[in-house]
Amino acid sequence: MTKTTVLSRSLLKSKHFISLKYKYENSWTGYNENIGDECILGIVELENVEINVFPNPVKDNLYISSNYKLKSVHIFNAMGQKVFFEENYNTNEINVSSLSKGVYFLKLTDMEDRKTIKRFITE
Template sequence: LLFQPNNASSAFLVGSSYYQNPIVVVVKANPLQADIYEPNNDHQSAYKLDVKFNQDKALLQTTGSNIHLGNDKDYYKIVLPEGYDYKFKAEVYDAYNFPKNQSYTCDVLFSYFTAKTDWSGVMDDKMNDSVLVENGGTVYFYVSPYSEGLTGTYQLNVAIRRISTSSINQIDNESFLTVYPNPAHEVLYIHAENTIESVKIYDRIGKEVMHSKVNDLQTSLHINHFPSGVYFIHIQTDKKTIRKFMKN
């Protein structure tokens, strides 16, 4: 297409004749084919990503994943076996966030939820903090285009660390340690038969909200400033113990 100079009112199509301006030229790219994870358009049909640990660490990455239609939405799930605790952290590579020597063509957002949390807030590139998953369970991820109608490629990356070998059900049956009251309002008390080395408290999404060195058989923790909700307390004696309590 050759436009005439000097603000001419017509343009010349090579091999043809003159046409009056404006001439609309529509360039269409070849449509994307559905990726190998489809159909995964809701959490019931979420694609299961296999987890393989190497020294208690695993890295999951999608390959060739894309938003192939303007209304495409992708769901994935990760099943973590019971009997362990886990921490995970996710990131997406897309048109604006990608490593050197790689490129992706769609700008995407993502969120997640577990059996103990609601859907998280929407994240653009990556999670700032790791999330704790007690005693295994299923974690879901949802990837969508930044703006409706966008299509293109992206990659979901999930780093997982296995951090404990004791399930909550097994731990709750231990009698050598007492945590009370439950629910608690202002102070939480801990008594143990063995020396308590340290105590950590996490909220329901796995964020550490308290860390206390103890070195005694008992301790008291002031939690009156905590928002109401469910918390998990990690107590380190000669072994690690996890208890769940409610702050009201």
């Protein structure tokens, strides 16, 4: 897989967006997501927060390890379509076996509405 990632911040109607553009299997694609007002370079930097997403790449269950409580979890495909959403998230795993092979973005929101995005690949 040839991958080029461009991360940028743009201000549109007082909102910040994360934009990713990459090449996968000889095709350019991108992703844009509004991640809130209080971010720097498109991603909220959380101090003393450890978030791990594993295994990556994943076949069946994706595990999330974090030292803070999550409120919601979203998964977006490379086209920016929401393919999974769970409010009141209270487990540490997500079954992703039904997702097609490819690149996905995991948007995690904590109880204080801070957001972070992790990339993962399904096999």
